[in-house]
Amino acid sequence: MLSYDVCECSAPLQRMERPTPKPKGTEVLLEVLAAGVCHSDLHIWDGYYDIGAGKVLKLADRGIKLPLTMGHENVGRVVAVGPQAKGVKVGDVRLAHPWMGCGKCAVCKRGDENLCLKSGNLGVQRQGGYSTHLMIPHPRYLFKIGKLTPEVAAPLACSGITAFSALKKFDPKVLKDEPVVIIGAGGVGLMGVTLAKKMGAKTIVVDIDPVKRAAAKKAGASKVIDGSAADAVAQIQKATGGGAWSVIDFVGSSATVKLAVDSIIKGGSVVVVGLFGGDITVPTPYLPMRAMTLRGSYVGSLSEMKELLALVSKKGAPPVPIKTRKLADVNQTLNDLREGKIVGRVVLEPAAA
Structure with a gap:
């Protein structure tokens, strides 16, 4: 062999x-x-x-x-x-x-x-x-x-099972009513876009690469946002009607996790999948006061x-x-x-x- x-x-x-x-x-x-x-x-x-x-x-x-x-x-x-x-x-x-x-x-x-x-x-x-x-x-x-x-x-x-498992971390009723924000339109992120659509959910994709944003749009994303834009958080909050209920970070860098946390609404959830690396600081009062969920998903x-x-x-x-x-x-x-x-x-x- x-x-x-x-x-x-x-x-x-x-x-x-x-x-x-x-x-x-x-x-x-x-x-x-x-x-x-x-x-x-x-x-x-x-x-x-x-x-x-x-x-x-x-x-x-x-x-x-x-x-x-x-x-x-x-x-x-x-x-x-x-x-x-x-x-x-x-x-x-x-x-x-x-x-x-x-x-x-x-x-x-x-x-x-x-x-x-x-x-x-x-x-x-x-x-x-x-x-x-x-x-x-x-x-x-x-x-x-x-x-x-x-x-x-x-x-x-x-990429398939990882994206699917991450999507299943959210309440199906929320997925039905609210768009999922997907950070990163690489192989796993694009898989997430297509599987979310098959599961009846809409997606908003955030990526710094215009080529990958175009690929996400072609794959079925309802909206794409430049993650490097100074007002990226504001754009996400506007696109989700006040803040995201569900965010999946397929990058997993310090900057992208911070972007995810800053973009969610009260009661929102962030699922981190990517392994890019780094660390984050989240004010502990945010967890109860914003009723937020920050968790990982592994394959x-x-x-x-x-x-x-x-x-x-x-x-x-x-x-x-x-x-x-x-x-x-x-x-x-x-x-x-x-x-x-x-x-x-x-x-x-x-x-x-």
Whole structure:
């Protein structure tokens, strides 16, 4: 099997060849057909997360070791199954849910494996899809994609489920009546725009890049706002009739979280998804006096993946711009992503390598 691995942080991914593994027990081996390139891969590649005040959270602190094959948005064809793997067969095409827990703790047993403290996520703690082959520990992580093509389905494993889970953090009645403000129109933000529309919600998108604002408008945003404008807060409050009830920050920088908090109405909620980095200060009286909610959202659960795929099956695939590239183009793709040159999603096709 062939893969491109992070062997040294910030250095180009290295082409690696190793024997193709054979599944044991409940394991399932996939030939990777599509592997989405996600912005969070840049943080793993760099080797740290910026947590503000000159401090960083290092890969080692999250149990991540090198060399590592990144890639957590994967669709593959089953090429081998372990003797205890039930419900899949050779030839099946499946989306791999990447957010895996230990499967034994109370968190996992209630269905929230994505929140497990002993996570084994694909492309993070476990080898991912920037490879010709991918081992999945259990069939419960594999989902049918119906009529979707692999390159369209793959981003649902992260950008799709992340946006969907964030939207579900809001009261459905509020979503029906009030627009959702989405900060950041990258791959996940655009997914949020399209999924919100399928869920019956209107969106207002805030981004500093005019190209991405145009993409958001094309994707269905009712209004777009320049986040770098001096009166961005006033524009958001005007567009929402006095302040936003629901804001999702898909950037997660100090400036964008502050913008979100400053833009909400009394009783409003801010959900932070992005991992750009930084820190914030919120006056503690704001929390009770403004009855505000400030929370995070981390990817999504197995049940939410099932819900998301059902929604997409019923109402169609999110019309997010998707371009495909060869696996060998992974380094150029990561650099393009860092430089803001990618609108929507780039999906690698390892099986075509």
